[in-house]
Amino acid sequence: MTFYTLTKIEAKLVWRGLDILIFGIIFPIIVALLFGYIMNNELFTQGNTMFLHSYPAVVTISILATGVMGLPLTIADYRHRHILKRFQVTPASPLTLLCAQALVQFIASMLSFLGVTAVYLFVFNYEMTGSFGLFLCSYLFVLMAMYSIGILIGSIVPDQKAANLWGSLAYFGMLLFSGATIPFEIFPQILQNVFAFLPLSQGIQLLKEVSLGGVLSDMIFPIVTMMACVFISGFLSIKYFRWK
Amino acid sequence: MVLKVKELSVSYGEKTVVDKISFSLQKGEVLGILGENGAGKTSLVEAVLGIRPAVYKEVAILGQSPIHNRKQVFEKVGVQFQESHFPDKMTVSEACQQWSVLYKATAPYQFLLTKFGLQDKEKSLVKSLSGGEKQRLAVLLALLPNPELVFLDELTTGLDTKARKKLWQTLRNYKREGLSIVLTSHYMDEVEALCDRVMILKGGHIICEGTIAEVINYSGQASLEAAYLTLTDEEGEG
Numbered sequence: 001m002t003f004y005t006l007t008k009i010e011a012k013l014v015w016r017g018l019d020i021l022i023f024g025i026i027f028p029i030i031v032a033l034l035f036g037y038i039m040n041n042e043l044f045t046q047g048n049t050m051f052l053h054s055y056p057a058v059v060t061i062s063i064l065a066t067g068v069m070g071l072p073l074t075i076a077d078y079r080h081r082h083i084l085k086r087f088q089v090t091p092a093s094p095l096t097l098l099c100a101q102a103l104v105q106f107i108a109s110m111l112s113f114l115g116v117t118a119v120y121l122f123v124f125n126y127e128m129t130g131s132f133g134l135f136l137c138s139y140l141f142v143l144m145a146m147y148s149i150g151i152l153i154g155s156i157v158p159d160q161k162a163a164n165l166w167g168s169l170a171y172f173g174m175l176l177f178s179g180a181t182i183p184f185e186i187f188p189q190i191l192q193n194v195f196a197f198l199p200l201s202q203g204i205q206l207l208k209e210v211s212l213g214g215v216l217s218d219m220i221f222p223i224v225t226m227m228a229c230v231f232i233s234g235f236l237s238i239k240y241f242r243w244k
Numbered sequence: 245m246v247l248k249v250k251e252l253s254v255s256y257g258e259k260t261v262v263d264k265i266s267f268s269l270q271k272g273e274v275l276g277i278l279g280e281n282g283a284g285k286t287s288l289v290e291a292v293l294g295i296r297p298a299v300y301k302e303v304a305i306l307g308q309s310p311i312h313n314r315k316q317v318f319e320k321v322g323v324q325f326q327e328s329h330f331p332d333k334m335t336v337s338e339a340c341q342q343w344s345v346l347y348k349a350t351a352p353y354q355f356l357l358t359k360f361g362l363q364d365k366e367k368s369l370v371k372s373l374s375g376g377e378k379q380r381l382a383v384l385l386a387l388l389p390n391p392e393l394v395f396l397d398e399l400t401t402g403l404d405t406k407a408r409k410k411l412w413q414t415l416r417n418y419k420r421e422g423l424s425i426v427l428t429s430h431y432m433d434e435v436e437a438l439c440d441r442v443m444i445l446k447g448g449h450i451i452c453e454g455t456i457a458e459v460i461n462y463s464g465q466a467s468l469e470a471a472y473l474t475l476t477d478e479e480g481e482g
Contacts, residue, residue, distance in 0.1 A: 016333040081329035
């Protein structure tokens with residue numbers, strides 16, 4: 001009951017904030033509509049391949065907005081305002097509040113996932129070669145890795161300004177250069193080699209392989225990268241987290 | 245005994261801001277902790293609550309450790325921090341609902357809102373409240389779990405005279421029902437209005453403690469204000 005009520009209130013607060021609705025839900029759906037329209041056009045010679053490649057990329061936009069932007073900003077905000085400190089002197093743990101917040105961000109991301117998927121399926125007749133169940137599992141795995149990075153940013157930044165700076169850097173960096181919006185394939189090879197170091201580049205690579213029914217050997221490196229994100233961020237977050 | 249603290253010290257690096265302080269509090273008693281900014285009041289309160297690293301022989305709130313038994317302890321202890329902030333888009337009623345579900349049993353918050361004169365503000369955003377209203381909300385939340393002991397850090401800083409008097413009256417009613425209170429304050433009138441005992445801190449030490457009459461007597465002055473000024477000054481020069 002405690003967790004349910006806390007989550008409900010956090011959901012109302014996030015909803016009133018509008019940024020998650022705009023950047024996490026509406027923006028990815030608009031990108032999906034645009035990409036579907038542009039890439040399904042016969043003027044685009046490689047249109048169909050790019051269209052197939054774009055779905056696993058566009059579904060990650062909401063992961064970035066919620067996990068790498070929304071989550072660290074809220075953690076830093078709640079610490080800065082001493083809200084976590086107030087929770088420390090109650091029978092509940094401040095961690096319960098942060099979990100409720102993370103759940104709300106996760107639900108927003110899943111709503112966006114459903115919206116983008118519906119656009120691809122019903123507006124542009126997208127067909128996935130690989131298994132959708134496996135794709136969903138991979139999506140959740142990538143989400144976990146990105147949320148870990150977001151939680152790490154929220155854990156180590158000294159104040160809200162820093163959260164904003166590092167959150168924006170991670171968000172825009174990966175939004176633009178990991179293939180989430182601008183198709184990775186159109187970057188020059190040399191830049192591709194550089195951008196491959198962005199964690200989400202590997203995440204999107206994994207999702208692409210799974211959606212195209214690729215072989216496991218091509219997915220090993222992305223899987224290891226995602227696991228490294230979870231473990232390294234998790235370890236550093238626990239080590240450096242401050243309640244106040 | 246609702247609170248017992250034995251030889252508690254708080255240090256930041258080399259600097260000791262609270263030095264081996266001991267005190268205790270009986271049921272229904274109100275203790276005022278006085279001292280200038282930086283005297284160690286807030287550090288002391290936070291260390292007693294277990295949220296600031298400290299060394300001590302004993303800290304027992306309602307007979308239990310606030311660190312090892314924090315869940316049980318904080319069911320019956322309310323805290324109002326110096327400044328209480330809330331999320332930007334949170335309404336008064338949401339702040340109350342959120343606080344209510346953290347405890348096993350609470351007073352109905354609508355009843356408390358009326359008691360604290362906030363009944364018309366239920367749907368307002370907390371950030372739209374005036375300073376006095378915000379402070380009343382913070383005290384209300386501290387009293388929500390029907391606590392046996394509350395900590396009030398700078399209760400009426402920033403409040404106007406009328407609002408302060410009203411808040412004191414409300415707290416005196418709670419006291420009559422058996423509530424124990426630890427409060428920190430800069431205001432002598434507040435301490436005289438509420439406290440049974442005072443403890444004056446300077447540089448992390450207790451320089452004087454006792455009932456208000458005892459403190460005045462000890463200083464050889466005519467009022468608590470004069471006593472406070474004399475006592476804190478003497479120590480500074482000595």
